[in-house]
Amino acid sequence: MPPVLPDASQVEKAITDLLREEEIGSIATVSADGTPSAATMHFASDGLAVYCHTFTYTRKYAALKNNPNIAYALAHTPAEGFHGRMKVRSVQVTGRATFLTEQADIEHAIDVSREQFSWLQDSNMYDNFKREGVALRQIFFRIDPVSALWADNRVHMLYRTLVTFTPDGKNVASLAPYDTKAAA
Secondary structure (H helix, E strand, O other): OOOOOOOHHHHHHHHHHHHHHOOEEEEEEEOOOOOEEEEEEEOEEEOOEEEEEEEOOOHHHHHHHHOOEEEEEEEEOOOOHHHHHHHOEEEEEEEEEEEOOOHHHHHHHHHHHHHHOHHHOOOOOOHHHHOOOOOOOEEEEEEEEEEEEEEEOOOOOOOEEEEEEOOOOOOEEEEEEOOOOOOO
């Protein structure tokens, strides 16, 4: 009997759960001259949207100012290693980054981050962001998803599906099979 495949709402919940459970992932940007760059970041999620922050002197900041298209990957790899392989799940997202400039949006990103990460509870790391009008060398950005590859061994070993999000990035719009045939 073939395994029961998840529907769009189940994949959406699984992705949002992963985004809340995992803190560290990688983003990829492309510079103005077409050079790709990857960076390891902290991710705080609000549904399917994620928040990151960076310094204004970084390559990723310059790349995102030039081109807001971005990709990121987050994964859950169980501590049991090979023996936990049936719990492995990951998401590879392509999306659009938006720099947060409104104080209310910045406060929201800070609140989401503090809610998700216990180590931030007593930290003053984001206090400068709460002082409106202060010229900062740091900036928050939000990534709204456009499409993704969802992998979930809990469904069955090597389960993959292509995900398309609604235009506002708030929900999964559709799923499509992931073609596992090698390209000729």
